[in-house]
Each structure stands twice: as C-alpha cells, then as structure tokens.
Amino acid sequence: MRHTISVLVENKFGVLSRVSGLFSGRGFNIESLSVGETIDPDVSLMTIVTIGDDQIVEQITKQLNKLIDVIKVVDYMDVDHVERELVLIKAAPKKNDKTEFLKLTEIFRGKIIDSGATSFTVEITGDEKKIAAFIELIKPFGIKEFVRTGKVAIAREGLKKAKQ
Amino acid sequence: MRKSGAEILIECLKKEGVKHIFGYPGGVVLNIFDALYDEKGLELFLTRHEQGAIHAADGYARASGKVGVALVTSGPGATNTVTGIATASMDSIPMVVFSGQVPTMLIGNDAFQEADIVGMTRPCTKHNYLVKDVKDLAQTIREAFHIASTGRPGPVLIDLPKDVTTGMTEFKWPEKVNIRSYSPTYQGNKYMIKQAAQMILKSKKPVIMAGGGVILSEASKELTELAEMTKIPVTNTLMGLGSFPGSADLSLGMLGMHGTFYANTAVQNADLLIGIGVRFDDRVTGKTDTFARNAKIIQIDIDPTSIRKNVPVDLPVVGDIKHVLKDLLKVLKDEKEQWGAIRKSWLNQVDAWKKERPLTYNFDKKIIKPEFVVEKIHKVTKGDAIICTEVGQNQMWAAQFYKYDKPRHWLSSGGLGTMGYGFPAAIGAQIACPNKVVFDIAGDGSIQMNIQELATAVINKLPVKVAILNNRFLGMVRQWQELFFKERYSHTGLDVTPDFVKVAEAYGAVGLRATTPDEVEPVLRESLKIKDRPVFMDFEVDWKSKVFPMVPAGAAIDEMIFDEEVKEKSKKKLKAVK
Numbered sequence: 001m002r003h004t005i006s007v008l009v010e011n012k013f014g015v016l017s018r019v020s021g022l023f024s025g026r027g028f029n030i031e032s033l034s035v036g037e038t039i040d041p042d043v044s045l046m047t048i049v050t051i052g053d054d055q056i057v058e059q060i061t062k063q064l065n066k067l068i069d070v071i072k073v074v075d076y077m078d079v080d081h082v083e084r085e086l087v088l089i090k091a092a093p094k095k096n097d098k099t100e101f102l103k104l105t106e107i108f109r110g111k112i113i114d115s116g117a118t119s120f121t122v123e124i125t126g127d128e129k130k131i132a133a134f135i136e137l138i139k140p141f142g143i144k145e146f147v148r149t150g151k152v153a154i155a156r157e158g159l160k161k162a163k164q
Numbered sequence: 165m166r167k168s169g170a171e172i173l174i175e176c177l178k179k180e181g182v183k184h185i186f187g188y189p190g191g192v193v194l195n196i197f198d199a200l201y202d203e204k205g206l207e208l209f210l211t212r213h214e215q216g217a218i219h220a221a222d223g224y225a226r227a228s229g230k231v232g233v234a235l236v237t238s239g240p241g242a243t244n245t246v247t248g249i250a251t252a253s254m255d256s257i258p259m260v261v262f263s264g265q266v267p268t269m270l271i272g273n274d275a276f277q278e279a280d281i282v283g284m285t286r287p288c289t290k291h292n293y294l295v296k297d298v299k300d301l302a303q304t305i306r307e308a309f310h311i312a313s314t315g316r317p318g319p320v321l322i323d324l325p326k327d328v329t330t331g332m333t334e335f336k337w338p339e340k341v342n343i344r345s346y347s348p349t350y351q352g353n354k355y356m357i358k359q360a361a362q363m364i365l366k367s368k369k370p371v372i373m374a375g376g377g378v379i380l381s382e383a384s385k386e387l388t389e390l391a392e393m394t395k396i397p398v399t400n401t402l403m404g405l406g407s408f409p410g411s412a413d414l415s416l417g418m419l420g421m422h423g424t425f426y427a428n429t430a431v432q433n434a435d436l437l438i439g440i441g442v443r444f445d446d447r448v449t450g451k452t453d454t455f456a457r458n459a460k461i462i463q464i465d466i467d468p469t470s471i472r473k474n475v476p477v478d479l480p481v482v483g484d485i486k487h488v489l490k491d492l493l494k495v496l497k498d499e500k501e502q503w504g505a506i507r508k509s510w511l512n513q514v515d516a517w518k519k520e521r522p523l524t525y526n527f528d529k530k531i532i533k534p535e536f537v538v539e540k541i542h543k544v545t546k547g548d549a550i551i552c553t554e555v556g557q558n559q560m561w562a563a564q565f566y567k568y569d570k571p572r573h574w575l576s577s578g579g580l581g582t583m584g585y586g587f588p589a590a591i592g593a594q595i596a597c598p599n600k601v602v603f604d605i606a607g608d609g610s611i612q613m614n615i616q617e618l619a620t621a622v623i624n625k626l627p628v629k630v631a632i633l634n635n636r637f638l639g640m641v642r643q644w645q646e647l648f649f650k651e652r653y654s655h656t657g658l659d660v661t662p663d664f665v666k667v668a669e670a671y672g673a674v675g676l677r678a679t680t681p682d683e684v685e686p687v688l689r690e691s692l693k694i695k696d697r698p699v700f701m702d703f704e705v706d707w708k709s710k711v712f713p714m715v716p717a718g719a720a721i722d723e724m725i726f727d728e729e730v731k732e733k734s735k736k737k738l739k740a741v742k
Contacts, residue, residue, distance in 0.1 A: 009345075010345060013294075014282065014286075014294070017283070017286065059472075062468050065468070068290070068291040068311060069291075070345055071344060071345040
C-alpha cells in the first residue's frame with residue numbers, strides 16, 4: 001500500500017538525515033519527500049510517500065514518533081485529506097501535434113511556462129491520478145524530461161475517519 | 165558569572181549529580197582535561213582505550229542505575245566509542261558521551277582528527293547533538309541527561325567543537341527541561357490494564373516473560389509481587405536475569421536459544437504470555453510464527469515501537485512497567501481470587517517439566533567443565549556478586565548456571581553481543597559499587613579484546629575478578645561449526661593464547677590458574693581474598709563443552725538439541741534407581 005505520511009519536525013540541522021536514516025536503516029524506500037517551513041518558522045513539515053504493508057508502515061510511524069526532533073506524525077491513510085503534487089514537464093511535440101498537445105494541457109489545467117524552438121515546458125498540479133493520467137496521455141508526443149516536487153497533503157476540516 | 169565552555173561542562177555534570185566519568189584525552193579536549201585537573205568533585209578514570217571507557221560507563225550505569233558518562237577526543241577517539249555506544253543503545257542503557265570536535269570553522273574540511281561522529285552515531289544513539297554555540301551548551305547537556313535517563317533509556321552523544329569549549333559565556337543552569345516533542349508515556353491506559361487483569365483471571369496456563377525493561381524501570385518488587393500473588397511462573401530473557409529471583413520456585417530461568425527446557429516448553433504450552441519489558445528478540449522467539457503458538461500475548465512496554473515489532477500482540481499496554489504493574493496489582497487484588505487453587509494443575513505440569521530435564525552438564529573428575537566453574541562462582545560468592553560477561557559460550561553458561569536473585573547483578577551485552585564488553589564493564593561496576601564482589605566471566609577470546617584495561621583496574625586498585633574459561637577456542641562459533649558445519653573449525657582455534665597468569669603479573673595484577681576440578685574452588689576463594697588489585701583466573705576447561713539446550717537458528721523454541729552424553733548418563737541413573 002502507498003502511504004502518505006506527514007511529519008512535523010523541529011527546524012534544526014540534521015533532522016532530515018534522522019528521518020531519512022530511519023527509512024534507509026531498515027531498507028524502506030522513500031518514494032517522494034518534500035520539506036518546507038510551516039507557519040511557525042521553528043517547525044518544518046515533511047511529507048513522505050512510502051510503500052509498505054500495514055505492519056511496516058505502523059512500525060515506520062512509531063519509529064518516526066520516537067525521534068526526539070519529531071513533534072507529530074500523521075499517516076493520511078486514516079485521514080480524509082487533499083493532496084497535490086506539482087510537475088514540470090518538458091515535451092517536444094511534432095509540428096502537427098502541437099495543437100492537440102496544447103489542448104490536452106488546457107484540459108488538464110496545465111500551464112505552458114516556457115517554450116523554445118523545439119519544446120514546451122508545462123506546469124501541472126494535481127493529485128496522483130490526475131498527474132499519472134496526464135503523463136500517460138502526452139507520452140506519445142515525446143516527453144524529454146520531467147521533475148516532480150513530491151506530494152504534499154493536508155487534512156480536510158473535521159472529517160476524520162474512524163480508525164478501523 | 166562568565167565561564168568557559170569547559171567549565172560549564174564540568175558545572176553541568178556536577179549539577180546532574182555525576183561523580184565519576186570515564187575517558188581518554190586528546191588534542192581538542194585538552195582544555196576540558198585541564199579544567200578537570202583541579203576539580204575535586206568529579207573523578208575521571210583514564211582507561212587504556214576509548215572502547216574501554218564507554219563499556220566502563222555502561223557497566224557503571226547498569227550496576228548503579230545512574231547515567232554513565234564518558235569523555236573522549238575527536239576523530240579516532242570518537243570513532244572508538246561507536247561499538248560501546250551501539251552496545252548501550254541495543255540494551256537501553258542511560259549514558260551521555262562527550263566527544264571533542266575540531267573547531268566549528270574547520271568542520272567538514274577533513275581537518276586533523278576530524279570525524280563526523282554525530283552522523284556516524286545517529287542510528288545508534290537515542291539522540292545526539294553538535295553544539296555550535298557555547299550559549300547552547302548548558303541547555304544541551306540538561307536535555308541530554310533528561311533524554312538518556314527517561315522513557316526507554318539510551319545513550320546520547322554531545323559533540324563539542326574546540327571553540328565551543330574554549331568560548332566564554334554567562335553560565336546559567338537551566339532548572340527545567342521542556343522538550344515539546346518528547347514526552348514518554350508513564351501511566352498505562354486504565355482500560356487496557358483492566359483487560360489485562362481479565363485475561364490473567366481467565367487464563368489457565370499463564371507464563372510471565374520478564375526482560376531488561378523491568379530492571380530499567382526498577383520494577384522487580386512489583387513483578388515479584390504479581391507473580392507470587394497470581395502464582396504465575398516467570399521466565400527471564402537474557403537481559404531480564406535478576407529482575408525476578410532466579411532461585412524462586414516460580415522461576416523458570418532463561419528462555420530462548422539457550423533457554424531451559426522447562427521455560428521453552430512452558431511458553432510453547434501456555435495459553436497466556438505476559439511480556440514485560442521485552443522486545444521479543446529473535447534469539448528468544450526462534451521461528452516467530454511458532455512462538456507461544458497457543459498463547460494470547462500481553463505486552464507491557466514504555467516504547468511503542470517495541471510492541472508488535474516481531475510478534476503479534478493481543479493486548480498492548482504502553483507505559484512505565486513500575487506504574488503499570490502497580491495499577492495491575494490493584495485491579496487483581498480486588499478480585500480476591502483463590503490463585504493457588506486455580507493454578508495448581510499448571511504449576512504441577514511446570515514442575516514435572518523441571519524434573520524431566522533440569523539444567524545439567526556432564527561432570528568430570530579430571531577435566532574442568534566450564535559449567536562447574538560458574539556453579540562454583542555462585543557458591544563462593546553466595547549468589548551475591550555482580551556478574552559481568554563477555555559474549556559467547558561464557559555468557560550463556562554464566563546465564564544458565566548462576567542464579568541471579570537481584571536486579572543489577574547481571575551485566576551482559578545482550579542485544580549487540582559485544583565481545584570485550586565484560587571486563588571494562590566490570591571496572592565500571594566496581595567503581596559504582598566499591599563494596600561489591602564483581603566478577604567478569606570471560607572466554608579466552610573475548611578477554612583479549614579489551615585486555616589493556618588491566619592497567620585501569622590496577623592503577624585504581626579495583627579488585628575485579630576475571631574468570632577466564634579458557635578452551636583455546638572461539639567456543640560458541642566452534643560449537644556451531646561442530647553442529648552445523650561438519651566440524652570444519654575454520655579460524656576458531658586460538659592456537660596462540662597468551663599465558664594469562666603472566667599477562668596479569670606483567671600489569672601488576674594477580675594471576676591464578678586451575679587445571680583440575682579440585683583446584684577450582686581454592687582458586688576462587690583465593691581471588692576473594694585479594695582486595696587491592698584485579699585477579700585473572702585461568703581455568704583450563706574442556707574445549708569440547710557445548711552450551712545446551714540449544715535451539716538451532718530459525719527453529720521453534722521447543723525444537724531443542726540436548727547434550728546426548730548427559731542424556732545417556734541420566735538414563736543409566738534412572739535405570740539404577742529403578
């Protein structure tokens with residue numbers, strides 16, 4: 001199962017290494033990781049996407065909680081939430097395909113943020129499914145490269161699901 | 165008052181109640197050692213290797229319950245501590261280690277004697293710090309001691325760049341520690357405790373499995389009360405030896421790979437297993453899906469990550485063991501159950517297993533059996549000594565054949581299994597408990613891993629007794645080679661073993677030797693008379709002796725192998741009796 005885990009941490013040097021070391025030391029892979037300051041500049045929020053069965057993820061969240069610099073851990077599996085990821089895609093559609101490509105970008109509410117002699121750079125934001133669908137659709141047009149920010153997630157207001 | 169970082173360090177240690185530290189000097193900690201030179205309230209014991217310093221601090225902590233403290237220099241001084249820190253981490257021992265570091269402006273430049281010790285020890289400390297400003301020093305030390313000694317204890321490392329310890333600042337001792345992201349759970353959940361009491365009431369064949377957590381939580385009294393009241397037999401993990409009196413009727417001794425037949429059999433037949441301060445290590449469980457196969461499992465532990473890590477648990481109680489057991493006792497007392505009556509048939513069954521296959525070995529008149537030496541140590545010390553061990557066969561025999569009746573009398577590297585731990589740990593324990601008899605039960609392999617600490621013991625007049633079970637082999641590995649590798653003894657024979665008597669004498673210690681069983685007790689008694697220096701006792705033991713029972717790695721814990729020779733003998737005896 002893919003889990004999105006948000007980790008509220010003290011904004012100190014070395015914290016990222018403690019968190020990532022916890023994954024690597026147990027042979028767990030991090031699929032994506034994004035870190036940024038929160039409203040309190042002393043606190044940062046990490047959003048980590050990882051894959052593992054329930055027992056592994058339970059162990060990961062407990063171990064994260066055990067780290068001294070970790071303030072709070074939320075596994076969004078149990079929480080109603082919204083999530084987004086931003087991707088920049090450089091694609092090089094052939095001359096005849098350009099209109100089609102731009103139309104698709106528009107449908108997915110992507111933005112062209114740069115264009116050169118041979119390529120466009122599209123900025124697209126969305127959840128996992130939307131981004132996967134978009135990438136799938138424009139693959140035939142020729143993707144040169146893309147970069148992803150990693151997922152960020154936030155809980156919906158007051159709609160906590162009861163734990164099973 | 166303005167003070168230097170080095171002076172602040174010393175003030176803080178005194179405020180934390182530290183009296184003894186273990187260490188080794190070097191370039192970037194010169195000024196700290198200089199500040200210690202005139203210090204009366206704080207004694208530093210100079211070991212002969214940084215690993216010795218860490219194990220000594222560890223032994224000091226295990227024997228006394230206080231936080232062990234060590235101070236070493238940067239680079240190799242710091243890296244030499246890593247094995248000791250990992251040892252303490254695996255066994256949850258409270259410890260604060262101060263390492264020197266190159267000046268902050270040189271960090272990351274590959275300066276002379278620079279090592280990223282914070283990076284290296286991150287996975288084997290409970291927490292660690294690099295202090296970058298002398299103004300943060302006092303607060304950091306306060307936090308380190310708090311973290312090391314509360315919750316599930318563990319080692320904390322503080323890296324001190326030279327310019328931090330030479331820098332000056334106003335010193336103010338922070339009275340309170342408040343770490344918003346760290347608050348261990350002490351009180352167990354009331355509902356869970358009530359559930360646990362119900363499970364105990366309903367069970368017909370319960371077993372308590374008590375581990376090192378009981379000792380760390382100082383809960384031996386509560387554990388003993390619980391077991392005696394509810395008439396539940398108790399087995400100990402290696403780390404838990406002494407948490408419940410080993411000579412009590414309800415004691416099953418140790419369980420696991422080299423556990424007793426009756427402990428392993430009882431666990432496999434139990435309908436309820438109450439794990440208290442244990443983490444279900446693989447050496448205890450054997451094949452996990454067969455472990456305690458008929459039992460519901462209750463697990464009481466302060467560390468939520470220990471719960472359900474290795475085996476599924478039916479009822480977890482997160483909290484400090486002492487608190488939880490007190491609450492549990494209260495609930496159970498209200499039940500006014502006739503415990504003796506409801507446990508009778510189960511206890512009879514357990515007794516039958518005890519009689520069926522007691523812990524035994526094949527005594528020989530001519531050759532010293534290592535188990536015999538351990539039994540004699542128990543006899544001459546009246547079971548009241550602090551016993552440290554190395555790792556291997558010596559450790560297992562010491563666990564099996566000495567009965568530990570009190571907590572903090574058994575000091576052994578359980579988790580990491582560090583050879584070379586016992587002797588320096590014994591030095592630390594002797595410093596913590598000057599009036600106690602302290603033994604290190606060693607093998608000829610392990611003792612050579614930190615033999616240089618003889619100098620530390622001699623110069624400090626520490627009467628540590630080292631009983632070397634000398635079989636001229638790395639015995640435990642040899643045992644595995646004999647049983648599982650067709651007797652191909654690849655690199656386990658220690659053909660050149662030093663004359664340990666002469667080694668001891670060369671350092672100014674006493675060396676004794678026993679070559680026949682008759683000599684064992686006199687040698688041990690002789691060692692007890694020596695009060696002003698360490699003693700090495702070289703016991704030339706049967707190299708063929710193996711540790712039994714034994715559960716092969718990956719088997720279920722009731723699939724034990726026994727010493728066939730012993731079995732044959734006992735059969736003959738039985739026939740003779742008939």
